[in-house]
Amino acid sequence: MNPPAPSLLRRVTGAKLFWPVLALALMLLFNLAYSPGFFHIEIKDGHLYGSLIDILNRAAPLMLISIGLTLVIATSGIDISVGAVVAISGALVAMLIGGTLVLKGNVQEYVTLVPMPVAILAALAVSAAAGLWNGFLVSRIGMQPIVATLILIVAGRGAAQLITGGQIITIYYKPYFFIGNGFLLGLPFSLYIVLAVLLLTVLLARGTALGLFIEAIGINPRACRMAGINAKNLLLCVYTFCAVCAGVAGLIVCSNVKSADGNNAGLFFELDAILAVVLGGTAMTGGKFYLVGSVVGALIIQTLTTTIYSIGVPPEITLVVKAFVVFLVMMFQSGTFRRTVFGSWGKRVAKP
Amino acid sequence: MIGKLNLKHLPLLVTIGLFILMYGLGAYLYDGFLNPQVFLNLFIDNSFLCVTAVGMTFVIISGGIDLSVGSVIALTTMVSAHLLEVSHWNPAAVIVLVLVIGACLGCLMGLLIHYFELAPFIVTLAGMFLARGLCYLISINSIAITNPFYTQVSQYRISLPGDTFISINVIIFFVVVAAGIYLAHYTRFGRTVYAIGGSEQSAVLMGLPVARTKVLIYTLSGFCSAVAGVVFTFYMLSGYGLHAIGMEMDAIAAVVIGGTLLTGGVGTVIGTMFGVLILGTIQTLIVFQGTLSSWWTKIVIGILLFLFCLLQRLFERGKGHKIQAALGQHKALPIQRV
Numbered sequence: 174m175n176p177p178a179p180s181l182l183r184r185v186t187g188a189k190l191f192w193p194v195l196a197l198a199l200m201l202l203f204n205l206a207y208s209p210g211f212f213h214i215e216i217k218d219g220h221l222y223g224s225l226i227d228i229l230n231r232a233a234p235l236m237l238i239s240i241g242l243t244l245v246i247a248t249s250g251i252d253i254s255v256g257a258v259v260a261i262s263g264a265l266v267a268m269l270i271g272g273t274l275v276l277k278g279n280v281q282e283y284v285t286l287v288p289m290p291v292a293i294l295a296a297l298a299v300s301a302a303a304g305l306w307n308g309f310l311v312s313r314i315g316m317q318p319i320v321a322t323l324i325l326i327v328a329g330r331g332a333a334q335l336i337t338g339g340q341i342i343t344i345y346y347k348p349y350f351f352i353g354n355g356f357l358l359g360l361p362f363s364l365y366i367v368l369a370v371l372l373l374t375v376l377l378a379r380g381t382a383l384g385l386f387i388e389a390i391g392i393n394p395r396a397c398r399m400a401g402i403n404a405k406n407l408l409l410c411v412y413t414f415c416a417v418c419a420g421v422a423g424l425i426v427c428s429n430v431k432s433a434d435g436n437n438a439g440l441f442f443e444l445d446a447i448l449a450v451v452l453g454g455t456a457m458t459g460g461k462f463y464l465v466g467s468v469v470g471a472l473i474i475q476t477l478t479t480t481i482y483s484i485g486v487p488p489e490i491t492l493v494v495k496a497f498v499v500f501l502v503m504m505f506q507s508g509t510f511r512r513t514v515f516g517s518w519g520k521r522v523a524k525p
Numbered sequence: 526m527i528g529k530l531n532l533k534h535l536p537l538l539v540t541i542g543l544f545i546l547m548y549g550l551g552a553y554l555y556d557g558f559l560n561p562q563v564f565l566n567l568f569i570d571n572s573f574l575c576v577t578a579v580g581m582t583f584v585i586i587s588g589g590i591d592l593s594v595g596s597v598i599a600l601t602t603m604v605s606a607h608l609l610e611v612s613h614w615n616p617a618a619v620i621v622l623v624l625v626i627g628a629c630l631g632c633l634m635g636l637l638i639h640y641f642e643l644a645p646f647i648v649t650l651a652g653m654f655l656a657r658g659l660c661y662l663i664s665i666n667s668i669a670i671t672n673p674f675y676t677q678v679s680q681y682r683i684s685l686p687g688d689t690f691i692s693i694n695v696i697i698f699f700v701v702v703a704a705g706i707y708l709a710h711y712t713r714f715g716r717t718v719y720a721i722g723g724s725e726q727s728a729v730l731m732g733l734p735v736a737r738t739k740v741l742i743y744t745l746s747g748f749c750s751a752v753a754g755v756v757f758t759f760y761m762l763s764g765y766g767l768h769a770i771g772m773e774m775d776a777i778a779a780v781v782i783g784g785t786l787l788t789g790g791v792g793t794v795i796g797t798m799f800g801v802l803i804l805g806t807i808q809t810l811i812v813f814q815g816t817l818s819s820w821w822t823k824i825v826i827g828i829l830l831f832l833f834c835l836l837q838r839l840f841e842r843g844k845g846h847k848i849q850a851a852l853g854q855h856k857a858l859p860i861q862r863v
Contacts, residue, residue: 227765316788316838317788319646319676321834324776327774327775327778328828328830329827331821331823331824331827332820332824342771435820440770444650444653446645489662492654492655492657492658493662495654496652496654496655499651503647509641
């Protein structure tokens with residue numbers, strides 16, 4: 174395990190980040206040409222408003238999940254249960270907070286069933302438990318990651334619906350809305366959550382050897398074990414971390430729409446998140462990961478959705494466009510395709 | 526030799542045993558569970574799931590996975606409804622066209638998976654997006670079908686002795702299962718599928734037509750999903766982009782519970798049919814129980830899926846060690862002993 178020289182590493186990272194950022198820039202440029210008001214940001218009641226802020230706010234849950242999923246994919250695993258975890262976390266927090274209207278004298282007040290921090294902690298704890306379960310199946314039982322997380326995807330939505338009683342629970346507790354709708358220093362609060370998680374992850378992964386260990390598992394789990402890395406526990410942690418990220422995303426989604434829907438919350442999130450990670454330059458085969466790239470990937474997806482809305486194309490088309498984007502990105506990640514189409518140039522890119 | 530044979534059929538026996546056990550439990554707990562019509566309803570209500578799961582069985586035996594089946598079903602209902610109700614096409618032409626569309630989508634995904642060496646999981650994921658998106662392009666609302674042919678097929682009841690009946694969908698169900706069994710166990714294609722699932726590299730070295738077979742497997746799965754879509758259209762009499770959401774998970778669950786190994790190489794179509802029947806029995810049990818909400822169905826399916834995956838791991842480990850000891854290799858040899 175010889176880590177490459179730092180200058181080379183930085184150069185590779187730069188090159189990898191170049192393409193996603195370019196795609197994002199092109200998309201924003203298109204918007205600039207098409208809808209002139211796109212970059213307009215104004216200040217209302219001390220908050221920033223505008224399409225760009227809106228994209229950042231709406232992409233927050235996806236960015237969080239992408240960060241968690243990046244680490245899982247780096248170990249050459251996959252977690253397709255993130256959407257179900259979003260639903261469970263949202264359902265639990267909505268049920269625990271609930272909120273009823275109480276008249277105290279002449280003042281209307283909303284009270285929660287349990288204090289908000291307790292509800293949030295409970296939701297995160299259950300998400301972590303879901304992640305531990307996934308990690309346990311993958312690292313201890315030795316199931317393929319897709320199968321292990323498939324179990325949770327089937328049972329998880331059932332559990333979420335069980336919590337909500339099959340109904341959409343509406344939350345009537347104002348302070349909770351701050352997580353998904355609030356503003357801090359003019360920017361959406363959810364953005365600070367994303368930044369905090371991203372900083373923490375980057376520090377842990379790149380500041381310590383943890384990132385290298387994770388990549389080592391993705392390249393060769395057996396060699397990794399021989400090298401004395403506790404791959405099993407690390408895998409357990411990575412899956413738990415991914416589920417906690419999904420749990421936080423669930424809180425934001427739930428707070429943003431002020432309700433929890435066990436059936437539809439986080440539906441297709443796993444697909445969007447995988448797309449974001451792949452767009453960010455992390456290969457599905459594992460062994461390398463780019464956290465910032467995944468965040469940019471998530472922003473690309475949200476910008477794409479917003480663009481489709483703003484240029485007046487029916488929003489239903491989003492899915493078709495996403496499908497084609499996935500196909501294209503996959504093709505360019507496939508060494509065979511590049512060799513077939515670009516000849517020798519592809520070969521050089523395929524084996525850097 | 527007999528011991529080996531039993532080991533090979535163990536998952537299938539477990540599945541059939543579980544089905545009998547669950548059905549027996551229902552019969553013991555609830556009056557009327559033994560009514561023949563309750564049993565036949567298992568087939569009527571799960572025909573589309575079984576048709577999809579048969580296609581999925583081939584994909585999983587070959588070591589792949591197809592996540593697009595639910596969306597292809599939705600697309601089939603949507604295209605059928607639109608052509609019948611808005612364009613007033615002939616029902617026969619509609620059915621042929623949707624079957625071709627399903628097969629073409631599957632073929633396209635198979636080509637990408639084989640020739641560009643992409644992961645089946647992500648290719649079919651994109652296929653899932655594409656098919657769902659195409660549904661919404663046709664219409665975002667549900668389209669009810671009033672075409673006389675479709676309504677007649679949907680309402681037609683074939684009387685059986687004992688005052689019971691089945692629908693035409695059940696006939697399609699049995700035709701597809703029979704065709705699946707024939708394809709898997711009595712044709713060259715079927716044996717190649719097992720070989721690819723055991724070890725693709727060995728299959729290539731043996732000179733088997735791996736490329737053609739792999740593309741055909743996904744084409745078959747797409748075609749089966751389209752047939753399931755037609756069956757689903759008969760069942761629901763409407764086209765809707767939100768139809769069959771999560772059906773791919775049910776189909777995979779049925780295949781796994783039916784004893785097919787997710788690592789490929791081992792599995793049977795008949796097992797898949799029992800897997801579907803088990804899922805149906807769970808649903809019926811929960812309906813008969815009355816007080817449990819229907820969400821429990823999913824949770825129970827999840828638990829079953831977990832138990833079967835666990836069983837598979839144990840089975841695989843045992844088998845792996847034996848063959849590893851014998852051949853010094855990791856993967857079992859693919860071909861069934863003929």
